[in-house]
Amino acid sequence: MAKKKKTGLYIGIVLLAAVLFTVYQFLGPVTHKTEKGFLYIRTGTTMNALRKQLVSEKFLSGLTWFDLASRAIGFKEIKPGKYRVPRGTSIINLVRRLKNGTQIPVDFVVTKIRTKEMLAGRMGRAFEYDSLRAIQFLSNNDSLRSYGLDSNTVMAAVLPLNYAIKWNTAPEDLFDKFYEAYKRFWNEDRLKKAADKRLTPLQVITIASIIDEETNITADKSKIASVYMNRLEKGMPLQADPTIKFALKDFGLKRILLQHLNIISPYNTYRNKGLPPGPICTPQLATVDAVLDAPQTDYIYFVANSNFDGTSVFSSDYATHKKYAKMYQDALDAQIKIRDSLNALK
Numbered sequence: 302m303a304k305k306k307k308t309g310l311y312i313g314i315v316l317l318a319a320v321l322f323t324v325y326q327f328l329g330p331v332t333h334k335t336e337k338g339f340l341y342i343r344t345g346t347t348m349n350a351l352r353k354q355l356v357s358e359k360f361l362s363g364l365t366w367f368d369l370a371s372r373a374i375g376f377k378e379i380k381p382g383k384y385r386v387p388r389g390t391s392i393i394n395l396v397r398r399l400k401n402g403t404q405i406p407v408d409f410v411v412t413k414i415r416t417k418e419m420l421a422g423r424m425g426r427a428f429e430y431d432s433l434r435a436i437q438f439l440s441n442n443d444s445l446r447s448y449g450l451d452s453n454t455v456m457a458a459v460l461p462l463n464y465a466i467k468w469n470t471a472p473e474d475l476f477d478k479f480y481e482a483y484k485r486f487w488n489e490d491r492l493k494k495a496a497d498k499r500l501t502p503l504q505v506i507t508i509a510s511i512i513d514e515e516t517n518i519t520a521d522k523s524k525i526a527s528v529y530m531n532r533l534e535k536g537m538p539l540q541a542d543p544t545i546k547f548a549l550k551d552f553g554l555k556r557i558l559l560q561h562l563n564i565i566s567p568y569n570t571y572r573n574k575g576l577p578p579g580p581i582c583t584p585q586l587a588t589v590d591a592v593l594d595a596p597q598t599d600y601i602y603f604v605a606n607s608n609f610d611g612t613s614v615f616s617s618d619y620a621t622h623k624k625y626a627k628m629y630q631d632a633l634d635a636q637i638k639i640r641d642s643l644n645a646l647k
Contacts, residue, residue: 337358338385338386338387339383339384339385339386339405340354340355340358340360340383340384340385340386341382341383341384341429341468342354342379342380342381342382342384342399342469343381343429343469344381344429344469345381346379346381347379348371348377348379351379351399352364352367352368355367360386360395366392367392367395367396370392370393370395370396371396374393374396374397374400375400376396376399376400378400379399380399380400380401380402380404381429381469382402382404382467382468382469383404383405383406383407383467383468383469384398384399384403384404384405385405386398404467404468404469406465406466406467406468407427407428407465407466407467407468408463408464408465409423409424409427409463409464409465409466409475410462410463410464411459411460411461411462411463411464411583412461412583413461413513413582413583414456414459414582414583415547415552415581415582415583416456416547416550417436417439417440417452417455417456418436420435420439420456420459421433421435421436421439422435424472424475427468428468428469428470428472428475429468429469429470430471430472434472435472438472438473438476439452439455439472439476440452444473448476448480453567453578453579454503454578454579454580455579456579456580456582456583457483457502457503457506457507457579457580458476458479458480458483459479459483459583460479460482460483460486460583460586461583461584461585461586462482464478464479464482466478486586486589487502491589491590491593494593494594495593498530498593498595500530500592503579504576505589505592505593506580506584506589507576507577507579507580507581508526508529508530508576508592509526509580509584509585509588509589509591509592510580510581510582510583510584511529511539511541511543511544511577511581512525512526512529512584512588512591512592513582513584513585513588514543514546514547514581514582515541515542515543515613516611516613517611518611518612518613519587519591520612521603521612521613522587522588522591522592523591523592523594523595523596524595524596524598524600524603524613524615525603525613526591526592526595527595527596527597527598527600528598528600528601528602528603528615529541530595531598531599531600531601532601533575533576535601536574537574537601538570538571538572538573538574539570539574539575539576540570540571541570542557543581544568544569544570544577544581545557545561545562545564545568545569545570545571547568547577547581548564548566548568548569549561549564568581598615598617599617600615600616600617601616601617601618601619601622602615602616602617602618602619602621602622603615603616603622604622604625604626604629605629606629607625607628607629607631607632608632609632609636614629
């Protein structure tokens with residue numbers, strides 16, 4: 302009798318250990334730390350492909366408990382997306398997350414982006430689709446017509462903000478986010494300010510994009526805006542150096558030379574009067590407001606200050622402008638001469 306009790310006790314202990322082991326395998330920390338920390342499940346992934354991915358990307362060491370949990374919970378349909386799988390996630394939590402499609406959004410942060418090709422590259426790196434599909438959408442006038450945009454003006458709707466959206470989204474879904482933010486930004490007050498200056502929102506953003514490429518000095522932005530609006534009013538060419546860089550697609554160009562001004566491009570504001578066809582970067586929202594709040598001035602010209610503090614000197618007649626331009630050029634030549642002398646001593 303004692304022997305039977307002892308045997309029963311052993312069996313009970315074994316059964317309890319088996320139950321605890323099973324519970325631990327389902328509820329305990331199982332997943333490993335991985336390099337990415339995220340599980341990206343592509344559209345069209347099968348269950349078998351997902352199982353292999355979990356092991357190959359080292360989220361799991363084996364699939365026995367994953368398969369058991371999947372059957373127990375009824376996980377059959379794969380939902381593509383970006384999933385956070387931190388180290389120590391239990392099998393049950395992992396399977397539930399995948400079954401429910403509890404993915405995390407991509408935080409797509411727009412700062413300064415100069416071209417739609419650059420935007421497409423960013424999109425291709427951040428989402429499931431590649432940059433080719435992104436640029437096809439951004440260059441398709443038929444797709445953009447519903448937004449009142451085209452392939453030249455498309456970047457006007459891309460405001461420098463943070464956009465949260467699913468990883469397996471389509472390019473048009475992300476652009477819907479862009480456009481929603483754009484419409485919110487252009488509220489009644491801003492639309493009235495633009496209309497008072499006889500400008501459209503697109504024209505305001507285009508001017509702001511040129512200004513952001515001209516200067517980082519906040520105090521000068523409204524004055525530069527007044528220069529450009531005065532030139533437009535007088536039918537003068539803008540003669541904005543940043544548009545030449547955009548036309549050449551050479552954004553590292555330090556000095557605009559006479560040879561650069563000959564490029565045939567609608568973005569060459571030395572050859573063409575009026576604004577270029579679209580913005581040359583995604584301007585800061587504060588710069589857009591600086592254009593809307595630009596004061597009325599008689600400024601027609603501006604040039605970099607000869608003390609190299611980043612500010613500009615403004616003038617309303619060409620003779621004064623030539624004087625300041627010569628001061629800047631002389632200071633620049635002197636600076637280059639000093640630099641060359643120092644290099645020769647090395």
